[in-house]
Amino acid sequence: MTNYDRLTRQLEALLDTRDWLTNAAQTCAFIMQEVDRINWAGFYLQREPEILSLGPFQGKPACHPIPFSKGVCGAAARRREIQRVDDVYAMADHIACDADSRAELVIPIIAEDRVWGVLDLDSPIAGRFSEEDQSGFERLARVFIDASDLRRA
Ligand code: SME
Numbered sequence: 001m002t003n004y005d006r007l008t009r010q011l012e013a014l015l016d017t018r019d020w021l022t023n024a025a026q027t028c029a030f031i032m033q034e035v036d037r038i039n040w041a042g043f044y045l046q047r048e049p050e051i052l053s054l055g056p057f058q059g060k061p062a063c064h065p066i067p068f069s070k071g072v073c074g075a076a077a078r079r080r081e082i083q084r085v086d087d088v089y090a091m092a093d094h095i096a097c098d099a100d101s102r103a104e105l106v107i108p109i110i111a112e113d114r115v116w117g118v119l120d121l122d123s124p125i126a127g128r129f130s131e132e133d134q135s136g137f138e139r140l141a142r143v144f145i146d147a148s149d150l151r152r153a
Contacts (some may be wrong), residue, residue, distance in 0.1 A: 001132075002035055002036075002133065002136060004132075004135075004136030004137075004140070005137055006084070007034055007136070007140060008028075008139050008140060008143055010030070010034070010057050011027065011030055011140055011143045011144075012029055012143050012147070015027070015132040015143065015144065015148070016147075017045070017147075018147070018148060018149040019084050019148070019149070020148040020149060020150055020153070021032075021056065021130060023144055023147050023148045024055055024056040024144070024148075025056040027043075027057055027119075027140070027143075027144045028041040028042045028043065028056055028057050028058045028119075029056075029057075031053060031121070032059070032088070032097040035122050037061035037102050037124070037125050038100060038121055038122065039059055039060075039101060039122055039123060039124050039133060040060065040062065040097070040101060040118070040120070040121070040122035040127075041057065041058050041059065041119075041120070041121050041122075042054070042055065042056060042057020042058060042059065042060030042062065042119075042120055043055035043057065043109070043115065043117055043118070043119055043120070044066060044073055044077075044117050044118050044120060045116065045153040046077065046114075046115050046116060046117050046153060047125045047153050048147045050067060050068040050069075050080045051065045051066070051067055051068070052065060052066040052067070052068070052073055052074065052077060053065050054153065055117065055153075057120075058095070058097065059122070060098045060111040061097075062097045062098070062118060063097045063128045065110065070093065070095060071093060071095035072085055072088070072091070072093075072094055072095070072104050072106050072120075073095070073106050073118050073120055075106075076106035076107065076108045076118045076130075077108055077115050077117075077118055080108050080110060080115060082105070082106065082107050082108065082134060082138065083104070083105070083106040083107065084104075084105050084129050084134050085103060085105075086103055086126055086129075087102055087103065087126040087127070088102060088103070088104050089102065089126075094118070096111045098122065100122075101122035101123065101124065102123060102124055102125055102126040102128070103121075103122070103123040103125060103126055103129050104120070104121065104122050104123070104129075105120075105121045105129040105133065105134060105137055106118050106120050106121070107121075107137055107138060107141045109141060109144070109145060109150070110145075111145060111150035112150075112151070115151055116150045116153055117145065117153060119137070119140075119144070121137060122139055122153050131148050133153055
């Protein structure tokens with residue numbers, strides 16, 4: 001089982017700058033190193049209205065851009081709610097970047113009431129993300145938000 005208490009403390013220590021770019025790169029590299037059964041971890045940024053641009057990530061080259069109207073990432077940004085999908089194959093509105101991905105967890109990153117972007121996590125195993133994983137990743141995303149200056153993306 002993933003020890004999110006330990007990961008939260010380690011990520012807090014790792015993110016020692018206010019620079020969101022550095023922190024985003026470190027966060028997705030840290031997740032890929034420390035959490036098992038994940039094949040993609042990264043950020044999409046809202047740099048123009050209602051469009052998600054690919055940001056720092058680890059994994060295979062990915063889809064870009066993603067409008068707020070499309071896919072699991074778009075839904076997280078549009079609804080400002082975490083999206084947890086057990087099996088993306090069973091979902092019509094899913095953007096397949098990597099055929100290996102089966103489960104997906106997308107956490108909106110909101111800063112000063114603006115959707116800064118999303119943190120997207122993919123797993124090759126259907127049902128990979130439990131409620132516990134959801135709250136654990138929510139805590140890791142919060143560490144990133146609190147560490148970073150998100151006034152600009
Ligand atoms: N599957 C996502 C697209 C991004 S990739 O998984 C990296 C979606 O449906 O929004």
